Amino acid sequence: MIRFLIILITLVTISFSNVKIEIPSSIIKGESLLFAIEASGDDIVFPEIKEIDGFAVDVIQSYNSTNIINSRITKKIKKVYSLQPTSDVTLPPLEFKIDDKLYITKIKEVKLVNAKKTKSELFDLTIKTNKNDVYVGEDIILTVVFKYKKHSQIVDLSFEQPNFSNFWFKQLNSSKQYEDGDFVVQELNFLLFPLKAGLLEISPMIIHTQMVDPRKSAYTLFSNGLSTFKVYSNALDVKTKDLPSGINLIGDFDIEAKLDKTKVKKGESISYRLKVDGVGNIDDIKDIKLDLKEATIFENKPKIIASFKDGKYTGSYTKVFSLLLNKNTTIPSVKLSYFNKLENKVITKETKSFVIEVENKNENITPVTLEKNNNSVQNMTQIKVVEKSSIKDNILYFSLGIISTLLIFGLYYYVIKQKEKKEFNDRPLLKKIKASSSNNDLLKILSPFIKTNSSLDKLIFDLEKQGDFKTLKKEIIKLLKQIELKG
Numbered sequence: 001m002i003r004f005l006i007i008l009i010t011l012v013t014i015s016f017s018n019v020k021i022e023i024p025s026s027i028i029k030g031e032s033l034l035f036a037i038e039a040s041g042d043d044i045v046f047p048e049i050k051e052i053d054g055f056a057v058d059v060i061q062s063y064n065s066t067n068i069i070n071s072r073i074t075k076k077i078k079k080v081y082s083l084q085p086t087s088d089v090t091l092p093p094l095e096f097k098i099d100d101k102l103y104i105t106k107i108k109e110v111k112l113v114n115a116k117k118t119k120s121e122l123f124d125l126t127i128k129t130n131k132n133d134v135y136v137g138e139d140i141i142l143t144v145v146f147k148y149k150k151h152s153q154i155v156d157l158s159f160e161q162p163n164f165s166n167f168w169f170k171q172l173n174s175s176k177q178y179e180d181g182d183f184v185v186q187e188l189n190f191l192l193f194p195l196k197a198g199l200l201e202i203s204p205m206i207i208h209t210q211m212v213d214p215r216k217s218a219y220t221l222f223s224n225g226l227s228t229f230k231v232y233s234n235a236l237d238v239k240t241k242d243l244p245s246g247i248n249l250i251g252d253f254d255i256e257a258k259l260d261k262t263k264v265k266k267g268e269s270i271s272y273r274l275k276v277d278g279v280g281n282i283d284d285i286k287d288i289k290l291d292l293k294e295a296t297i298f299e300n301k302p303k304i305i306a307s308f309k310d311g312k313y314t315g316s317y318t319k320v321f322s323l324l325l326n327k328n329t330t331i332p333s334v335k336l337s338y339f340n341k342l343e344n345k346v347i348t349k350e351t352k353s354f355v356i357e358v359e360n361k362n363e364n365i366t367p368v369t370l371e372k373n374n375n376s377v378q379n380m381t382q383i384k385v386v387e388k389s390s391i392k393d394n395i396l397y398f399s400l401g402i403i404s405t406l407l408i409f410g411l412y413y414y415v416i417k418q419k420e421k422k423e424f425n426d427r428p429l430l431k432k433i434k435a436s437s438s439n440n441d442l443l444k445i446l447s448p449f450i451k452t453n454s455s456l457d458k459l460i461f462d463l464e465k466q467g468d469f470k471t472l473k474k475e476i477i478k479l480l481k482q483i484e485l486k487g
């Protein structure tokens with residue numbers, strides 16, 4: 001037993017020259033931790049590393065090589081691992097079996113540290129904002145300024161996607177490049193909207209730089225003939241205040257409503273249009289609804305158009321409703337409240353209300369009066385004519401009579417069909433449909449007939465979705481011929 005322990009201790013404490021670990025002692029918060037392990041020997045068994053301190057570990061690269069030293073063949077295996085820690089981590093002892101010997105590595109600790117602005121003679125990265133004391137939802141312009149020496153042997157530059165936590169953001173199309181002495185300067189602009197109150201941090205920006213440089217950078221983990229740098233900017237704090245209770249808009253806005261008509265027939269549709277224009281966080285307008293119990297309401301999704309012009313975020317919100325009414329109705333005013341920072345108060349604006357008069361359809365049916373013919377019946381003298389005819393003549397006359405009868409019935413059927421076709425084509429409903437020139441016109445004509453036929457309902461809803469007008473119009477006319485809808 002003692003002999004076995006001596007052998008085991010000897011194996012464990014053997015020189016670790018067969019296993020090498022490359023791992024940094026610290027990394028920047030939010031960045032990936034990369035470490036590499038290299039083992040050499042004839043028969044190598046790597047440990048399986050699935051997690052470290054609860055953080056999942058992935059193998060991102062693996063290398064195999066063979067070396068011949070003094071006629072001895074030696075294999076090398078190198079693996080590169082990656083994990084995404086959110087706190088300090090400790091790499092535990094790892095066991096390797098190489099040529100039937102056991103190797104155990106030492107514990108390695110890695111600290112997470114805050115990024116510091118890079119100080120270099122070759123590069124400079126700075127971020128700044130146009131204001132640092134704002135309200136929730138108020139726009140902020142963040143400018144990123146990157147400077148590098150003109151004659152630096154830069155192979156590649158890449159801007160790491162920023163992580164603006166607690167901010168809604170979009171990159172503006174206002175980047176520019178210019179020269180400043182011995183430096184080339186690039187500027188990027190971002191539009192930020194804080195999402196909550198408090199002291200919000202804008203983390204440092206990062207630019208990855210790869211260049212030809214005889215000096216080796218302290219940032220390089222694995223050398224490949226080029227020096228790779230991470231250039232960090234400064235960090236910024238933005239003091240953000242809550243808007244008044246119940247308010248989520250800040251800026252200056254106007255709201256208006258338009259109605260295409262105020263007097264309609266029962267079942268006829270009305271177009272009601274709401275529009276908000278202004279400067280501020282117009283994307284945060286809550287979806288506006290209409291509450292009309294005596295109306296059937298169809299609504300389109302709101303259309304929001306916004307852009308950054310002349311240092312201001314401006315835009316519009318538009319929503320269109322289609323209303324079907326059965327009796328007189330009042331559309332109430334729609335209110336919009338927002339906080340005006342210049343006046344330091346909440347402002348409420350509202351649209352005007354509309355009173356809609358609905359007329360019932362009274363079909364005036366003119367009674368048809370049948371009058372007797374006042375012309376007296378004149379006495380007529382009856383003259384009896386007696387004609388003689390042969391059998392041959394009788395057969396001829398009989399044949400002609402049959403032919404004449406068939407011709408009369410055929411002509412009668414043709415006239416009746418033409419009359420029915422003309423009556424259908426002359427119907428007021430069909431005339432209106434044929435005269436319509438848009439989806440909205442056709443919707444207004446057909447709205448009184450909703451729920452009279454399921455196939456017709458489907459075509460009406462396709463019209464509401466702005467389907468192809470010409471195709472739908474043909475299908476509706478064809479359907480009306482089949483169901484003989486009157487109107």
